[in-house]
Amino acid sequence: MVRNKILIVGLGLIGGSLAKAFKKCGYEIHAYDIDKSAIEKAICEGVVKERIDDLNETEDEYAFSFICVPVLESIPILGKLSSKIKNGIITDVGSTKTHICKYSIEHKIANFIGGHPMAGTEKIGYKYSFDELFNGAYYFITPTEMNRKEDIEKLKNLLQSIGCKVEEVDYVLHDKITAVISHLPHVVSAGLVNMLNSNEIYCKxxxxxxxxITRISSSSPKMWADISISNKNMLLELIDAYIELLKNFKTSLKSENYNEIFNYFEKAKIIRDTIVSDEK
Incomplete structure (x- = not known):
């Protein structure tokens, strides 16, 4: 294993931005992607040193390997990498952690540590990646009892070197948090856009x-379909709770209960203002 080599599997917005950030820190980047044009562009830009054509022939030479693909594709890739990479740390960037962490436990992949950067844009693909994407962003890691403390610290130090604020959480708690603050909002955003139904006068x-409020609906449909399926149980609970919230508002509106309607908006304003204030 060479200490300064990093493998990126999936060179989209997140994978590409990680590659650029790590390259800026002095690491040698190798990459795999089914989109050969993304790899070639990254090589031409001097971001990627070497293209990997077959993950089944991966060598155990990487200090870190990042799986940056849609969540339902992550586990097969982890299976391939873990059969070859025994010394370096393997991690992922998926928005859900329960499935892949349980897989790593069941298959005793002690060098896998789940990860998820709370960063991104609505854009898709390598061409939109940039090295400052993670600067100041929260980055969840979800270690299990199998992981060595020194490996956890190595991953933390690496992520902090590109400006991340690293948070260590249990993988089940992670999926609850992201369901509330990310996954349900995407479902709601898509619903609002779909209500337009391409009606020209509404769209105009x-x-x-x-x-x-609907910016995030421009994100990858493939990515969000995968996330919804992989976090199904959490999302179903939240959808039921959200429907109940709307039903209560509907009842207040029907009866013209001004105080209840006012409280609905006031509570939201107080919470939202607190969130924005905390960011300053």
Whole structure:
């Protein structure tokens, strides 16, 4: 294993941004992607040193390997990498952690540590990647009892070197958190856009407020279909809770209960203002 080599599997927005950030820190980047044009572009830019054509022939030479593909594709790739890479740390960037962490436990993959950067944009693909994407962003890691403390610290130090604020959490808790703050909002955002139903008059006048609240609906449909399936149970609970919230608001609106309607919006404002204030 060479200490300064990193393997990136999946060179999209997240994988590409990681590659650029790590290259900036002095690491040698090797990459695999089914989209050969993304790899070639990264090589031409001097970001990627070497293209990997077959993961089944991966050598045990990487200090870190990052799996940056849609979550339902992550486990087969982890299976391939773990059969070859025994010394370096393997991690992923998936938005759900329960499935892959349980897989690593069942198959005794002690050098796998789950990860998830709370960073990104609505854009898709390597061409939108940039090295500052993770600067100041929260980055979850979800170690299990199998992981060595020194490996956990190595991964933390690596992520902190590109500006991440690393948070260590249990993988089940991670999926609860992301379901509330990320997965349900994407479902709601897509629902609001789908209500337009391509109606020209609605689309014409969909202004700044609507575009702000639905910006995330421009994200990858493949990625969000995978996330929804992989975090199904958490998401179903939250959808039921959200429907109940809307039903209560509907009841208040029907009866013109001004105080209840006012409280609905006031509570949201207080919580939202607190969130924004904490970011300053």
């Amino acid at each position: 006048f969909a202004g700044g407020g609507f575009k702000d």
